[in-house]
Amino acid sequence: MPLSACGPRPRNANATRAAILEAAETRFARESYDEVGMRDIAADAGVDPALIVRYFGSKEGLFRAALESCQEGSTLLEGDRATFGTRIAHELVYGSARPRKMQGLQMILLSAASAKALEVVRASSKERFLDPFVDWIGGDDAMVRGRLAAAVMMGMKVSREVTGGLDLCEAHCKLLEQRLARSLQDIIDGA
Structure with missing residues (x-):
């Protein structure tokens, strides 16, 4: 069944995860770990903060992923x-x-x-x-x-x-x- 033009946008877990990771890399490279909030990253990525927990488990998990993607x-x-x-x-x-x-x-x-x-x-x-x-x-x-x-x-x-x-x-x-x-x-x- 095709999606209508005004129906929900298809979900893309990989794109969402990548957007969160990119936003986290940018934030953590500009501000210290303690200054960065998960809501800030979620807003930068244009996603709900709950998705950060879903994909990365925690702020610590997101920091690890961001650090490892840049190392x-x-x-x-x-x-x-x-x-x-x-x-x-x-x-x-x-x-x-x-x-x-x-x-x-x-x-x-x-x-x-x-x-x-x-x-x-x-x-x-x-x-x-x-x-x-x-x-x-x-x-x-x-x-x-x-x-x-x-x-x-x-x-x-x-x-x-x-x-x-x-x-x-x-x-x-x-x-x-x-x-x-x-x-x-x-x-x-x-x-």
């Missing part, structure tokens, strides 16, 4: 290992053509003061970023090198966010990119 950890392992430092340094210095690429880190930075959010961040980061990264690095001191590389990358990102950008001329951006690339590659290679 760029897996992209670190894409590409040639020999160009790791160059690829990551370029991303950190010049940013991304894809604005969502570093959104996960933004969520982490804004929500680190929340005990609930921090628990989610720790578990998700270990499972989806640190453990695979350390396995990819390999060797007896892989955890040390993984932690060191993560600290350098996060430090650079935090530095950019806190200061509102690099505020460097093009020549100094190139120099920063070169030195950062060399440092990251040395960490990965165990040099």
Whole structure:
């Protein structure tokens, strides 16, 4: 039986879930976990707040899903290992053509003061970023090198966010990119 033009709109669970997730990613990247309300996200997505619980279970579940959908950890392992430092340094210095690429880190930075959010961040980061990264690095001191590389990358990102950008001329951006690339590659290679 065909739907009439004035009948109810067909339901699309995947589209609804995606709209909620997108609204949550945007909110959590602009505001801390504690500041974001489920009603705000529902309004942004144009859905009833009950659907958030239906699809994600809770605000914590939604935060986890939003964080995991944005985490760029897996992209670190894409590409040639020999160009790791160059690829990551370029991303950190010049940013991304894809604005969502570093959104996960933004969520982490804004929500680190929340005990609930921090628990989610720790578990998700270990499972989806640190453990695979350390396995990819390999060797007896892989955890040390993984932690060191993560600290350098996060430090650079935090530095950019806190200061509102690099505020460097093009020549100094190139120099920063070169030195950062060399440092990251040395960490990965165990040099």
